[in-house]
Amino acid sequence: QVQLVESGGGLVQTGGSLRLSCAPSARTFSSKSVGWFRQAPGKEREFVAATNWNGADRYYADSVKGRFFISRDNAKDTVSLQMNSLTPEDTAVYYCAARFGLPRTSNRDYNDWGQGTQVTVSS
Numbered sequence: 278q279v280q281l282v283e284s285g286g287g288l289v290q291t292g293g294s295l296r297l298s299c300a301p302s303a304r305t306f307s308s309k310s311v312g313w314f315r316q317a318p319g320k321e322r323e324f325v326a327a328t329n330w331n332g333a334d335r336y337y338a339d340s341v342k343g344r345f346f347i348s349r350d351n352a353k354d355t356v357s358l359q360m361n362s363l364t365p366e367d368t369a370v371y372y373c374a375a376r377f378g379l380p381r382t383s384n385r386d387y388n389d390w391g392q393g394t395q396v397t398v399s400s
Contacts, residue, residue, distance in 0.1 A: 286394030
């Protein structure tokens, strides 16, 4: 397993933007699919976005489609999540995760996880 580290969370007003980043703490994850998930208080962890190993294929939850954009730079060994037009419903702890093989939308399919970064959107 590879430990991942998320960064970029914070407090933003409705309509604002944030950019989250995910990087491995040790070994590279450039050959793995990477996904972003989020968990709001009292709710289950839900899929947000995912990309395959080279960034060519991208998948989004309906709730973020058109507002969030996932990208990766394997030369820098990072995966980013650009979040625009944020609303209070986007408030959650955001996690990145990695797995060998194709991207999946279930968190049970991912082996490597980060500790999460808090995103809070004020109204």
